[in-house]
Amino acid sequence: MNITVIGSGYVGTTTAVVLAALHHRVFGADIDSAKVAKLKQGILPFVEPGLDQLLAEMLKTGRLVFTDQIEAAIQASDIILIAVGTPPRPDGTADISFLMSAADTIAHSINGYKVIAVKSTVPVGTNRWLADYLSRKIGDPSLFDLVSNPEFLREGSALYDSFHPDRTVLGGISQRAIQLMKDAYKPLIGRLLVTDWETAELIKYASNSFLATKISFINEMARIADRAGADVTQVAKGMGMDRRIGTEFLQAGIGYGGSCFPKDVKALIATAKELGVGAEILETVERVNQTQSDLYLRKLTEALRGTAKEPWVIAVFGLTFKRDTDDQRESPAIRIVEQLLADCQEIRILDPTVEFPSQTPWPDERKVVVCQTVEEALSAADAAFLCTDWEMFATIDWGEAARCMRTPILVDGRNLYDPETIRAAGVRYLGLGRGGVP
Numbered sequence: 316m317n318i319t320v321i322g323s324g325y326v327g328t329t330t331a332v333v334l335a336a337l338h339h340r341v342f343g344a345d346i347d348s349a350k351v352a353k354l355k356q357g358i359l360p361f362v363e364p365g366l367d368q369l370l371a372e373m374l375k376t377g378r379l380v381f382t383d384q385i386e387a388a389i390q391a392s393d394i395i396l397i398a399v400g401t402p403p404r405p406d407g408t409a410d411i412s413f414l415m416s417a418a419d420t421i422a423h424s425i426n427g428y429k430v431i432a433v434k435s436t437v438p439v440g441t442n443r444w445l446a447d448y449l450s451r452k453i454g455d456p457s458l459f460d461l462v463s464n465p466e467f468l469r470e471g472s473a474l475y476d477s478f479h480p481d482r483t484v485l486g487g488i489s490q491r492a493i494q495l496m497k498d499a500y501k502p503l504i505g506r507l508l509v510t511d512w513e514t515a516e517l518i519k520y521a522s523n524s525f526l527a528t529k530i531s532f533i534n535e536m537a538r539i540a541d542r543a544g545a546d547v548t549q550v551a552k553g554m555g556m557d558r559r560i561g562t563e564f565l566q567a568g569i570g571y572g573g574s575c576f577p578k579d580v581k582a583l584i585a586t587a588k589e590l591g592v593g594a595e596i597l598e599t600v601e602r603v604n605q606t607q608s609d610l611y612l613r614k615l616t617e618a619l620r621g622t623a624k625e626p627w628v629i630a631v632f633g634l635t636f637k638r639d640t641d642d643q644r645e646s647p648a649i650r651i652v653e654q655l656l657a658d659c660q661e662i663r664i665l666d667p668t669v670e671f672p673s674q675t676p677w678p679d680e681r682k683v684v685v686c687q688t689v690e691e692a693l694s695a696a697d698a699a700f701l702c703t704d705w706e707m708f709a710t711i712d713w714g715e716a717a718r719c720m721r722t723p724i725l726v727d728g729r730n731l732y733d734p735e736t737i738r739a740a741g742v743r744y745l746g747l748g749r750g751g752v753p
């Protein structure tokens with residue numbers, strides 16, 4: 316089949332590469348010509364393990380082409396997948412303007428029957444509205460069918476997730492379009508759920524919101540464990556042994572971030588309100604997440620006030636919202652650095668995806684320094700704050716660190732370390748809910 320994927324971001328590029336690997340002819344289309352130029356040369360504009368190799372292979376086959384000539388790509392295709400961003404507006408609702416502009420491009424270039432599938436995460440009701448919008452714009456409703464096809468891949472394991480999806484959800488009213496989508500994904504479809512548009516849209520929001528709820532739940536347990544002298548990592552382990560609960564998304568820490576959970580929880584709250592329904596659980600999930608990093612910051616400030624002279628030098632380990640991605644969108648580490656800036660003389664960032672200050676939100680802030688090594692970041696530092704559990708941080712020699720830091724204090728924002736081992740190395744360990752009083 317000939318398939319155009321509109322939007323060459325994390326989702327669109329992965330999807331285009333995977334569909335090319337399934338032997339389709341794929342156009343990866345984007346309005347960002349600089350991004351397209353990079354992708355044409357096999358350069359990934361973001362970090363995603365394994366994707367660069369498969370991208371290079373697929374480009375070589377000639378089955379995968381990146382282009383900013385979106386109209387021509389649409390005209391040459393049987394299926395158009397939309398994978399443009401749907402960022403949050405200031406009021407928490409999803410901004411669907413990129414989706415609308417992609418729909419306009421499709422409407423004025425359509426030249427025959429196409430299946431249009433929305434992979435972007437869009438509020439409940441969007442596909443129904445879009446079908447009507449496209450019908451009016453195109454003038455001939457028989458020229459297209461619309462399918463809601465929410466995406467569930469995770470940054471950091473996007474390729475694995477795409478080749479081994481837990482489920483494929485297809486929402487729509489046209490059997491012809493659903494069948495074409497099934498054919499396109501055929502070897503990858505394990506568990507398939509065919510629904511109406513609204514249900515497919517809500518499955519995506521409900522899934523992300525539920526995972527965010529698990530994270531805020533275990534973070535609340537960490538708060539309780541902290542006061543009670545219990546170890547939240549063992550609490551999570553014990554809970555996870557129950558198959559009804561499972562172990563995933565029960566890692567307490569500084570809170571969730573990224574381009575999906577924060578915006579999707581906010582958007583679902585907004586949808587609930589629009590529909591006149593309360594969203595008490597989700598509002599609390601968000602509130603717990605918003606305040607979680609404050610608890611770590613408070614512990615750090617209290618520890619520093621007693622031992623180190625202001626203004627402090629703090630090493631911040633990890634800026635991305637999780638490991639194995641370069642995505643800093645809504646990363647709790649960003650909020651932490653923002654809050655530390657007032658009391659610090661220097662904040663030293665160490666992250667394997669950050670080489671220059673221009674890759675941080677503070678390109679002109681002289682207090683923010685980008686480091687290349689652990690030693691550079693820790694030398695005469697007053698504390699280290701682990702924000703992202705990149706593998707490189709798991710193997711730090713904290714005995715060595717204790718010798719080169721001014722005041723050896725470690726805030727473990729991801730429960731990466733064993734508190735006893737860190738303390739034995741001569742470093743004061745600060746965590747939340749790690750048993751005993753630090």
Ligand SMILES: NC(=O)c1ccc[n+]([C@@H]2O[C@H](COP(=O)([O-])OP(=O)(O)OC[C@H]3O[C@@H](n4cnc5c(N)ncnc54)[C@H](O)[C@@H]3O)[C@@H](O)[C@H]2O)c1
Nearest residue numbers: 322324325326345346347399400401413416417435436466
């Ligand atoms: N990133 C994830 O892990 C993930 C996972 C599941 C679902 N999603 C959802 O998928 C969607 C895309 O997310 P992403 O992270 O890949 O976004 P992204 O910001 O990385 O990429 C979006 C791309 O769309 C392009 N674009 C915008 N308007 C366009 C237009 N009119 N025509 C062509 N290209 C256009 C942009 O230039 C950009 O390259 C969002 O709705 C997101 O919520 C994301």
